[in-house]
Amino acid sequence: MTLTHTLAGIAWDPQIRGILTVVVGVVVLMGSVYLLLATNLAHRLGFMLALTAFFGWMTIHGMIWWIYPPGNGPAGRIPSWEIEEINHGDLSAAALPEVHDLDASDLPEPTELRELSAAQIEELSDKEADRLNEWRLLPEGDAARGEAQTTVDAALAEGIVPGLASTEDYVYLYAFDTGGKPGRKSDGMFDRVANKVTNTLSITNPPHYAVVQLQAAREQEAVPGEPPPVAEPDPDAEVISVVLVRDLGERRLPAALITTGSGLVFGLMCMMLHKRDQRVAAHRALPLPATTE
Numbered sequence: 001m002t003l004t005h006t007l008a009g010i011a012w013d014p015q016i017r018g019i020l021t022v023v024v025g026v027v028v029l030m031g032s033v034y035l036l037l038a039t040n041l042a043h044r045l046g047f048m049l050a051l052t053a054f055f056g057w058m059t060i061h062g063m064i065w066w067i068y069p070p071g072n073g074p075a076g077r078i079p080s081w082e083i084e085e086i087n088h089g090d091l092s093a094a095a096l097p098e099v100h101d102l103d104a105s106d107l108p109e110p111t112e113l114r115e116l117s118a119a120q121i122e123e124l125s126d127k128e129a130d131r132l133n134e135w136r137l138l139p140e141g142d143a144a145r146g147e148a149q150t151t152v153d154a155a156l157a158e159g160i161v162p163g164l165a166s167t168e169d170y171v172y173l174y175a176f177d178t179g180g181k182p183g184r185k186s187d188g189m190f191d192r193v194a195n196k197v198t199n200t201l202s203i204t205n206p207p208h209y210a211v212v213q214l215q216a217a218r219e220q221e222a223v224p225g226e227p228p229p230v231a232e233p234d235p236d237a238e239v240i241s242v243v244l245v246r247d248l249g250e251r252r253l254p255a256a257l258i259t260t261g262s263g264l265v266f267g268l269m270c271m272m273l274h275k276r277d278q279r280v281a282a283h284r285a286l287p288l289p290a291t292t293e
Contacts, residue, residue: 030054045276052269055262062259066252074254081151081210081244086161089238091211096243099211101133102176110173110233114140135176135211145175148210152242161240164216170240171233173213180208180246208246215239 030050037046065073087094091102107113107128113121118139125137138145149172156164164170181199216237220229 048269048273055266055269058262059259059266062255062262065255066259076250076253078251079249080247081148082247083155084243084245087241091241098209099243102135103131104174135178138175138177144177148212148244152212169217170214171217171231173215175212177210179206205248210244212242213239
């Protein structure tokens with residue numbers, strides 16, 4: 001009865017069944033190859049050849065995972081924004097020195113910026129370069145701004161700023177970024193190729209910072225029968241500036257470690273096989289012993 005219950009549990013539990021399927025598949029596949037090699041080349045040489053082939057295959061597969069963005073292969077920590085500090089009011093008190101000279105007081109209202117295109121906002125950022133101190137104004141549709149605001153939303157949802165736990169409690173004003181690898185100056189072919197080559201050959205990555213400014217939303221009463229009012233910032237509330245730093249992550253690190261480790265073991269196994277072939281060749285080159293009759 002106990003064996004029947006065990007078999008029934010294995011057949012019912014998909015996790016146990018999946019583990020057993022993988023284990024049986026690996027044992028059958030690798031065991032069958034090792035059995036063929038062992039019966040033809042002896043068990044020791046057959047094991048060395050099977051191990052060498054396995055690590056050679058892992059080296060090639062690891063290189064594919066390393067070169068191309070990891071899909072089904074092992075992947076490490078993906079790039080993301082990390083909150084460096086949260087500043088209330090004046091930015092001169094920020095711990096990051098690069099933020100001290102950022103002045104957004106004379107910029108158009110956020111509602112006016114929404115009506116501008118990305119090219120117009122970039123032109124405005126270049127015009128206000130002295131006041132922004134090398135910071136770049138990001139439009140609402142920018143991918144970096146969207147990712148940074150998502151990080152800020154997740155942090156505020158944990159209650160790190162009292163009264164701003166919900167996205168309905170605050171309104172985003174401006175977003176800026178600075179640093180990182182330089183972008184191309186134009187869309188010309190030469191600038192595209194030159195920027196790609198220089199960024200690829202750059203060993204170090206300059207720090208990439210972003211500042212997201214928000215303000216508490218003003219309380220508004222919803223009118224029955226009409227859509228909810230659009231959230232507006234409270235002019236009497238202080239501006240909260242969230243400073244973020246870009247974490248480049250280590251997405252390709254597991255693949256790189258697998259490739260390097262498998263390549264070292266593959267080279268070691270090839271050297272051992274080469275030494276063995278040299279010993280066998282030296283033994284076969286020895287003269288045969290004289291016959292005794």
